[in-house]
Amino acid sequence: QVHLVESGGGLVQAGGSLRLSCATSERTFNSYAMGWFRQAPGKEREFVASISWSGGATNYADSVKGRFTISRDGAENRVYLQMTNLKAEDTAVYSCATAKSGFPYTSWASYAYWGQGTQVTVSS
Numbered sequence: 514q515v516h517l518v519e520s521g522g523g524l525v526q527a528g529g530s531l532r533l534s535c536a537t538s539e540r541t542f543n544s545y546a547m548g549w550f551r552q553a554p555g556k557e558r559e560f561v562a563s564i565s566w567s568g569g570a571t572n573y574a575d576s577v578k579g580r581f582t583i584s585r586d587g588a589e590n591r592v593y594l595q596m597t598n599l600k601a602e603d604t605a606v607y608s609c610a611t612a613k614s615g616f617p618y619t620s621w622a623s624y625a626y627w628g629q630g631t632q633v634t635v636s637s
Contacts, residue, residue, distance in 0.1 A: 515539045515626040517609050522631030525599055529635070533594040535609030535628060543567075546612035547585060547592040548624055551605035551633075558621055561607070562594060566615030574619075576602075601637040606630040 521533040533549070548563035562583040563572045571583055582595040592609055608631075610624035618624070 515611055517611065517626060517628030519607065519609055519628045519631040522607060522633045524634045524636065527599060527601055527635055527637045529599050530595070530597045531599065531633060533596065533607055533631060533633075535592045537590050537611065539590065539611060542590040543587045544615060546615050546617045548610045548612060548618065549583060549594045549607060550610060550621055551607045553605040560619045560621065563612070563617035563619060564592065565617045570617050572617045572619050596633070599635045601635050603633060604635050605633060607633050
């Protein structure tokens with residue numbers, strides 16, 4: 514059983530920054546890609562960012578390119594999402610997920626395990 518626990522969410526003013534963290538119990542963490550997704554009230558879940566098993570490849574949604582950075586720490590079994598220049602439209606519940614392979618997919622269907630999520634609220 515894989516457990517994912519997100520942290521680091523909160524309330525921030527527009528233009529501010531937050532760093533999300535996702536801890537996983539997966540012993541083979543370094544074999545799988547990881548991703549961040551978000552879901553705002555009344556909207557569908559959307560892809561935010563993903564990173565390959567090695568950390569050598571990343572993907573970002575167009576809406577966050579240049580503002581968000583995904584990274585991973587194999588020693589700590591953690592994946593991070595550094596968010597800067599936050600906007601009101603970034604408000605959502607952010608969830609991390611473990612992919613079904615080492616490729617940094619952008620579709621939620623390619624992810625096998627999910628965390629409960631952490632709330633990010635950006636005030637304008």
